[in-house]
Amino acid sequence: MATAAIQTSSHVLELAHPLPLDGGQSLDGVRISYETYGQLNADKSNAVLICHALTGDQHVASPHPITGKPGWWIRMVGPGLPIDTDRFFVICANVLGSCMGSTGPASMAADGQPYGMRFPVITIRDMVRGHVALLDALGIATLHAVVGGSMGGMQALSLAANWPQRARAVLVIASTARHSAQNIAFHEVGRQAIMADPKWQGGDYYGAGKGPEAGLAVARMAAHITYLSEEGMHEKFGRRLQNRTAKTFGFDADFQIESYLRHQGLSFTDRFDANSYLYITRAMDYFDLAEEHGGRLADAFAGSDARFCLVSFDTDWLYPTSESRTIAHALNAAGAPVSFVELSAPFGHDSFLLDVPALDRVIAGFLGQ
Amino acid sequence: MSALRPDLAVIAANVAPRSRVLDVGCGDGALMAALRDTRAVDARGLELDPLNVAECVARGLSVIQGDADTDLGYYTDGGFDYAILSQTLQTTKRPDLVLDELLRVGRKAFVSFPNFAHWRVRASLLWHGRMPVTRLLPVAWYETPNIHHVTVRDFRELVAAKGLTVEGAWFLSGDKRISDAAANWRAEHAVFLLSR
Numbered sequence: 001m002a003t004a005a006i007q008t009s010s011h012v013l014e015l016a017h018p019l020p021l022d023g024g025q026s027l028d029g030v031r032i033s034y035e036t037y038g039q040l041n042a043d044k045s046n047a048v049l050i051c052h053a054l055t056g057d058q059h060v061a062s063p064h065p066i067t068g069k070p071g072w073w074i075r076m077v078g079p080g081l082p083i084d085t086d087r088f089f090v091i092c093a094n095v096l097g098s099c100m101g102s103t104g105p106a107s108m109a110a111d112g113q114p115y116g117m118r119f120p121v122i123t124i125r126d127m128v129r130g131h132v133a134l135l136d137a138l139g140i141a142t143l144h145a146v147v148g149g150s151m152g153g154m155q156a157l158s159l160a161a162n163w164p165q166r167a168r169a170v171l172v173i174a175s176t177a178r179h180s181a182q183n184i185a186f187h188e189v190g191r192q193a194i195m196a197d198p199k200w201q202g203g204d205y206y207g208a209g210k211g212p213e214a215g216l217a218v219a220r221m222a223a224h225i226t227y228l229s230e231e232g233m234h235e236k237f238g239r240r241l242q243n244r245t246a247k248t249f250g251f252d253a254d255f256q257i258e259s260y261l262r263h264q265g266l267s268f269t270d271r272f273d274a275n276s277y278l279y280i281t282r283a284m285d286y287f288d289l290a291e292e293h294g295g296r297l298a299d300a301f302a303g304s305d306a307r308f309c310l311v312s313f314d315t316d317w318l319y320p321t322s323e324s325r326t327i328a329h330a331l332n333a334a335g336a337p338v339s340f341v342e343l344s345a346p347f348g349h350d351s352f353l354l355d356v357p358a359l360d361r362v363i364a365g366f367l368g369q
Numbered sequence: 370m371s372a373l374r375p376d377l378a379v380i381a382a383n384v385a386p387r388s389r390v391l392d393v394g395c396g397d398g399a400l401m402a403a404l405r406d407t408r409a410v411d412a413r414g415l416e417l418d419p420l421n422v423a424e425c426v427a428r429g430l431s432v433i434q435g436d437a438d439t440d441l442g443y444y445t446d447g448g449f450d451y452a453i454l455s456q457t458l459q460t461t462k463r464p465d466l467v468l469d470e471l472l473r474v475g476r477k478a479f480v481s482f483p484n485f486a487h488w489r490v491r492a493s494l495l496w497h498g499r500m501p502v503t504r505l506l507p508v509a510w511y512e513t514p515n516i517h518h519v520t521v522r523d524f525r526e527l528v529a530a531k532g533l534t535v536e537g538a539w540f541l542s543g544d545k546r547i548s549d550a551a552a553n554w555r556a557e558h559a560v561f562l563l564s565r
Contacts (some may be wrong), residue, residue: 060375
């Protein structure tokens with residue numbers, strides 16, 4: 001493991017020009033909060049953009065400012081690690097629509113009031129437009145690589161398809177080229193939980209004390225189930241009871257799994273804005289890369305000279321292997337150099353964040369070229 | 370670079386420089402890496418075992434996890450100068466269909482396989498009456514991945530029946546090349562270069 005301290009710095013970029021959006025509107029005064037790790041070399045050729053997932057943020061390898069927890073990918077990003085900050089200049093930006101410093105529904109609109117539901121509905125491609133504006137500001141014409149897991153993988157694919165000259169290598173982990181009906185269904189459960197909370201108040205809860213924390217917690221609980229495998233959940237919790245020897249014949253959290261999910265839901269509300277959750281899940285549901293390119297996925301990558309690598313996990317039922325395989329075949333049909341591997345790991349969709357040594361080797365090998 | 374397996378060395382020595390190659394059942398990517406490094410070949414791979422694919426990606430190779438029996442259909446006609454199938458033909462469900470697919474996606478195809486008519490195999494069957502376990506066929510009958518054993522003569526007949534052209538044939542005994550004479554007895558291993 002790396003022992004050297006990681007060089008981190010936090011930045012905020014304020015865009016000088018309005019950001020055009022897929023929905024037809026544009027956003028003024030967009031702010032993009034981002035972290036960088038390592039040093040940009042003289043010819044600016046060693047930059048790696050990491051795109052975060054739905055509830056992730058820019059603190060990929062530095063402590064979270066609210067929870068104080070270590071960065072979400074410290075096992076992957078750092079000196080001597082697979083995404084080696086001694087070699088690469090790593091950038092991770094909070095996505096548009098989120099709530100960790102980049103412009104989102106909790107940000108102030110021109111009238112000095114939070115946007116709330118006046119914030120325009122955004123897409124994955126809009127998020128990537130923000131990333132491209134950041135690369136422009138940093139003077140980075142072409143990334144060594146763009147890397148993302150889950151929603152981060154959608155951003156990596158969108159960058160490769162829409163800005164094909166901006167990345168020489170594209171690494172997509174546990175992701176998909178389009179949201180399935182089942183994906184949309186789970187997100188809709190989460191959104192309805194938030195909007196059914198009386199404290200949501202049509203999204204106008206800012207400054208009114210507590211927001212729709214109960215609804216957001218339920219949304220997180222439902223989503224969290226989709227991030228784990230049935231087998232992994234059974235192994236971790238089984239039917240074991242939580243701090244008690246018998247069932248209580250009540251509706252307290254008798255089972256460990258209930259207690260765990262309640263904790264996941266509640267702790268999530270400390271760090272995430274409910275409206276951001278609505279907007280970002282919507283962006284994911286709208287994502288369909290083939291639809292953006294005339295219905296044929298291979299055409300999305302027609303202009304790309306990049307190398308691609310796709311990784312799926314055998315226990316991921318949220319974005320199963322078949323989704324990654326579809327992308328691999330489309331890239332193959334487009335003549336792109338592409339690798340695809342399904343790795344075996346017990347942790348379901350969350351495997352990309354956890355200890356899977358084969359993933360480390362794939363990432364190090366793919367980025368090392 | 371470690372030495373290539375003898376049949377792979379034969380293939381590597383006979384692939385035209387700067388060509389496009391699909392290695393079906395590419396294993397850990399040893400042949401692809403050699404072709405890339407010594408002949409500037411644009412090599413792609415298809416491999417069933419995920420750990421092998423991970424190893425290939427770690428070597429900077431472009432390899433897709435998939436099955437020779439089912440996944441060649443995703444490749445376009447004539448997309449490659451060569452399709453290579455080394456030590457894999459005898460493990461496929463339908464070797465004849467795989468051969469058709471190889472010569473659809475590749476203009477030419479290298480196919481290598483262990484020769485089941487080698488005299489040691491014959492002797493094992495004749496004297497002991499048992500399925501042979503030899504250096505090239507090291508796994509017992511019940512767990513071998515080799516489900517379609519083939520001899521040099523069988524292969525030549527299949528190639529002739531399909532009207533394919535044999536552009537080259539190489540035979541190996543141990544690690545050494547041997548002449549074509551009585552290859553069906555003497556060769557442990559055969560490498561064919563085919564075209565339509």
